Amino acid sequence: MASLKIPASVPSPAEDCEQLTKAFAGWGTNEALVIKVLAHRNAEQRKSICEIYAATFGKDLLKDLEKEVSGDFERALLLWTLCPAERDALLVNEATKMLTASNWIIMEIACTRSSHDLFMVRQAYHSRYKRSIEEDVAYHTTGDFRKLLVPLVSSFRYEGDEVNMTLAKSEAKILHEKISDQAYNNEELIRILSTRSKSQLNATLNHYNNQFGNSINKDLKTDPTNEYLTFLRRIIKCLTCPEKYFEKVLRYAIKGLGTDERALTRVVATRAEVDMERIKEEYHRRNSVPLDRAIAGDTSGDYEKVLLALIGHGDA
Amino acid sequence: MASLKIPASVPSPAEDCEQLTKAFAGWGTNEALVIKVLAHRNAEQRKSICEIYAATFGKDLLKDLEKEVSGDFERALLLWTLCPAERDALLVNEATKMLTASNWIIMEIACTRSSHDLFMVRQAYHSRYKRSIEEDVAYHTTGDFRKLLVPLVSSFRYEGDEVNMTLAKSEAKILHEKISDQAYNNEELIRILSTRSKSQLNATLNHYNNQFGNSINKDLKTDPTNEYLTFLRRIIKCLTCPEKYFEKVLRYAIKGLGTDERALTRVVATRAEVDMERIKEEYHRRNSVPLDRAIAGDTSGDYEKVLLALIGHGDA
Structure with a gap:
């Protein structure tokens, strides 16, 4: 469910490097060409480009990018190009x-x-x-x-689908007890959240919901100004439905006056190759506006262009 | 500094498997032959033997070993044969x-x-x-x-040799403060022991010794009956001079009436391919008797033979 678009026939890393030096040549930079190359290659392809670039020109592509571009566009390109x-x-x-x-x-x-x-x-x-x-x-x-x-x-969580329902029940009970006692920093609560596999945790939290009538995140919302409680809710969201977590980060980065470019860049650069399609779906559903239109409304220039390319806008 | 002895010309895994089936054939087991093969192969070679054995005979070598041998000899062979x-x-x-x-x-x-x-x-x-x-x-x-x-x-400690001396000084001071206050379960103390690289920790503990006049382990010996303090001292020994730690485990496993076979087997099986030569050196120095003689005095039969083979006795 990546949003990244790669051309049907990908040029060789050497050809890409040649295009990049062309984009860097002379006065100014051909930003469109840089985007055309880098924003349409996957991690492995970008790695090869960096290696061939270093071997051919004896220079670090990331450092050359830093010299050629600046601001939010620079940060987006650098973060994206890194493996x-x-x-x-x-x-x-x-x-x-x-x-x-x-x-x-x-x-x-x-x-x-x-x-x-x-x-x-x-x-x-x-x-x-x-x-x-x-x-x-x-x-x-x-x-x-x-x-x-x-x-x-x-953590190095186990990633299999196996779920122990007895354990899910007993640990849902532990979580509920600790939360009812407002013992939010309790060791057992931390142990469960930080060591159990995501499948197991999901079973535990489903049982919590069924057994105690509220989702755990609702029970963790007793004091909306408490930063630690917000943090706990985010952990649970990241572990159980990351696309909803990322939708929310994007929503807050975009909404209101001004944009949180660092958050926007981070989410786009880190998720374009992973689950950006799911995040876009969540975003559209929650905001009644597609993510690309929201980004286009809030950003401009090459920064806008690279973000839109990464979330799958236009052709590769 | 491994003690394991491998023959100059190692038979192929297929030949080794053939020898093993020969050793298992008929009434009884030819234990000497099993030792001759398995106790003189490194981890990679044993892995190949297990794979070829499974592919050739459709059986698990470890399960067959369980059937053929028993007791302390069985446990030593099984632990050793595992990767x-x-x-x-x-x-x-x-x-x-x-x-x-x-x-x-x-x-x-x-x-x-x-x-x-x-x-x-x-x-x-x-x-x-x-x-x-x-x-x-x-x-x-x-x-x-x-x-x-x-x-x-x-933990996934950094393993480079780099040492930050300023940090070593400040963290030696933290450790000394916490230990002086008998705050042995203090978070900072646990953070330092569990996250710093072994080189960095060594520098910190050397500075501790120089600055405060005692080794940290001496300062942690205020109450010899306190299990948690014993545990802290062992952690520090494992992190800074593992061969001394293992010497002590062996010394306690062997000394007095009766033998702690599980400890003896564990140390021999886990260190034969790593640092057993250094451990033997420490053992001899501390006990005025070579480890092989101590083991021979405390064990017997095939169990004795496999241990001695693993600590480098005799020819491969």
């Missing part, structure tokens, strides 16, 4: 350094990637930053947020 | 099921394997048990032990 694991490693690293609460970007990456992909991010983080993700996350967070985030980024 | 990641997955799984405190077997595996090898164990655990290690460990432990064990088994 997924390196991109996520970069996003987590940025998030650990921000002073403002960017815990939820770390959480989003930990909870919406597959176990294997999350492990690839941890490997990429080693090579790029010479430290481990959990090390930086643990160092830069405190209190209840740390208690949740460290196990989430360290 | 390292599967063996560790099995040991962790057994440990989560035991009622008695076997937390330290889980800790030993989490702290003495390389980051990559520990990840392989987590993968093997998925395939074998359809759950994640952290899930089972978190479910089967409680309190302070859980707080330590879950991050330890989930």
Whole structure:
């Protein structure tokens, strides 16, 4: 359910590199050509382009992109061109350094990637930053947020469909007890959310809903101003219905005056190759306007063009 | 520094399988032949033997071994024949099921394997048990032990040699403060032990020793009957000098009346291909008797023979 469009016959990485140098040549940059090439190649193809570019010209494509373009368009192109694991490693690293609460970007990456992909991010983080993700996350967070985030980024959840219904019932009961007692930072609650497979968790939360009459997220909404409760609800959304979570991030990034370009760019760059079609469907349903029209209304120029290309607008 | 001895010219896996069926044929088992084959092959070679055995005879070598041999010899052969990641997955799984405190077997595996090898164990655990290690460990432990064990088994430590001396100083100070306050289950202390690279941790603990006049393990020995303190000291030993840790496990397994065969077997089977030569050296230095003589004095029969073969006795 990726939105990325790849041409039926893909040029060789060498041909793509030639097009890119053509786009960079002389005064100014041919942005349309850059988009035509990079925004229509999958992760593996972009990786080959970067490798061939380095081997042919002895230069780093990402650094050349930085010189040629700027602003939101630059960030979108750079994030997109990076391979997924390196991109996520970069996003987590940025998030650990921000002073403002960017815990939820770390959480989003930990909870919406597959176990294997999350492990690839941890490997990429080693090579790029010479430290481990959990090390930086643990160092830069405190209190209840740390208690949740460290196990989430360290998790390697089982991904099979097997569900233990007895366990689902007993753990739904534990969750309900802890939430009723407002023990939101309880160890057992954190254990269940951070270690169980997504299938198992889903069974547990379904049972919660059936048995106690409310969805868990409704029960976690007693105080809408409590940041930690918001965080818990987002974790549950990421783990059980990521496309709804991403729809909401997009909705808030676009709505009102001004746009949250960083959020918009992040979601488009990280989901175009994964589940953007599902996210677009959710977006349209929830906002009564298609995502491409919403993006076109809120952005402009090459930034608009690259986002629309990535969400599947036009031909490859 | 492995102790395993492999013949200069290794027979093909098919030839080895033939020898094994010969050893299993008729009444009784030719144990010497089984040892001659299996106790002198590395992990990759044993894996090929298992694969060829299954492909040729349509049977599981491990199951056939179970039928042919028994007791301590059986356990030693089975543990040894498994590939390292599967063996560790099995040991962790057994440990989560035991009622008695076997937390330290889980800790030993989490702290003495390389980051990559520990990840392989987590993968093997998925395939074998359809759950994640952290899930089972978190479910089967409680309190302070859980707080330590879950991050330890989930860790993917950076393995480079880079050391940040400023950080080493500041974290040595944190450790010393927490230990002076007897806050042994403090979050910061757990964060440092469970996330820092082994090189970084070593620098921190060296600084601790230089700055505060005692090794951290001495400061953690205020109450020798406190199980949690013992556990912390073992973690530090596993992370900074695993060969000394394993020497001690062997010493306690062998000394006095009776032998702790499970511990003896575990250490020999898991370290023969890794650092058994260093462990033997430590053992000899600390006990004034070579490990092979100590094992020969405490065990007998085929069990003795397989252990001695694995620690490098005799010719391959």
